[in-house]
Amino acid sequence: MDWQGWFSLILTFSALAILLFTAASPHIVMMGALVLLSVSGVLTANEALLGFANPGLITIAAMFVVAAGLNASGGIELLINKALGQPKHLRAAMLKIFAPVVLMSGFLNNTPVVATMIPAIHAWSRRIDIAPSKLMIPLSYGAILGGTLTLIGSSTNLIVNGEYQVLTGEPGFSLFFVTSIGLPVTLAGIVFMLLWFPKALPDRRKNAMFGNLREFTLEVSVTPSGPLVGKTIAQAGLRQLPRIYLVEIERDGAIVTAVPSEEMLKGGDRLVFTGDTEAISDLLNINGLSPSPETSHASALEVEHAERRLVEAVVSPHCAAIGKRIRDARFRDRYGAVVLAVARNGERIKGNLGTIKLKAGDTLLLEARPAFVSRQRYTKDFLLINDLQKEPLRHQKAYLAWLILASLVILAGTGITSMLNAALLGAGLMVAFGCCSISAAERSLDLKVLITIGASFALGMALKKTGVAALLADSVLALSGGETWLILVMVYLCVSILTEAITNNGAAILMLPIALTITEQAGVAPEPFVLAIMMAASASFATPLGYQTNLMVYGPGGYRFHDFIKVGLPMNVFIGIITIALLMVFWDI
16 A cells, blocks of 8 residues: 555544544534645545535535425424324324424434424423423434435435445435335334333423523612712623623613623613522622512513523534633623523533533523524534524415425436436425525525535545555455455444444445445445445434434433433444344345
8 A cells, every 4th residue: 555545544544533532523624634635646636526516415405405495384393283192101102203203304304303393392292291301312313213214314325325426437326225224224213212212211300401590590780870880891890700690781671682891881770690699699799789679570581572582502512612611612702692501411500600611412591692593503503402583484385395395206206307406406496486585595504514525525535546445345354254244244333333433424435435345346236335334324323412413302301411322322233233134134145
């Protein structure tokens, strides 16, 4: 192996190590690898950028818009409302969830599906007297399994199909290529969850994490004609208080949110602080502050104002504030928001809020300016649980949105046109017929995901071009003794482990050239190995950080990390066994 091969191999392992042991964003890591491969001459410019012209990547972008159209039109809510009903027991409730979520995830990006269903399931669980912790993991796992039903059900499936076309020159696979394996695996997974999860999932039936705002907020008033009138927040000594910090000022029926240090105090201002509620005496010791008059039993934050939103959000694994104390994360400047409370492992963290170091998966209650929600659609630092500033649903377009999706599936499934053209046509019709606005379509495009996928192709191309894939294939063949079934198991395990460590798309892109080289050298059909990669990359159940929908239900379900390990690890093993068994039977391995 020449220097290009060693360079590609070292770069691949370095990228994996950075993703595994640091908080670096995948799109930055993969773009860095692409730049190094291009600058070093290992890949030509055309080869390095080939991923961004891949039909699979463009199909994913178009399907983001299709999902946005179905969501903005109320199509998802329409199906949810018709499907839920009044189940008599837990297993019936789980089946009520599986029916719509599996169906929708088979044809849509499952992130908006789960995001829409979380608040609906939360309210529904209270109505039917079942703990949300019994339903939220089934919601996420059902969405993951649903994504294995078709080639457009998961971005990973589309990317594997696109890379397969690039590496082999073959036309690729049909819409329902994966269904022969995905459907029985999904049904088996549902049965497994119905049998095991009612006993294994915790019953944390208690008040909401952020149920009573008075438990973690303090309210005082600026004494009229007192010494603080006319002073700024900084001059009054209200910016650097040790255990609490200022959230908002209510003044003459209006509010000032994310209060700047230069804001001037006026007599009668009602100041809302958050943090350690035992610090009320510290506040009242400040000359010029007095107890806030109890005009009602409601907290000031419970009164609706156009100037602010209360938002629950989960900290993304790639959030820039991870590892920093809240006081040092500059939420006001960076996000235009203030942290009111933090929940971890299903429980609100009490005490000095400013000293809490944020972790991926933490659930935050934020008081945010109206633009916060729209900005997060681009930055993706947080996964929003309750989007309080989404556009009004266009309910009159719901059935039209479903018709467009059905037409897309028929066109691609019957081979009348390619999946790329069907997806592009569907996205265009969603916008043209008003199922979603142009701005909503733009916001639906997850640029970080698209950049990560497009850049990851460069590593896969380098492994193939430099002979590293062939070398690794020789090693796998030697370890397996030429036994095809053992090679299949090893490929599945490698992808499954990589998926839990890095992104599922990255794991699939790195393993596909190696798997194709193995099948070429062993003289066996590549299809079962391609399917093994697709299924293993999607089957990420063991941790809340392994798959985005797992992270989204982590806080709302009140889960702890070990809850996912307890039910997800057996689920990983079970789905792996069923998948490999089906592949061996169907392809006579």
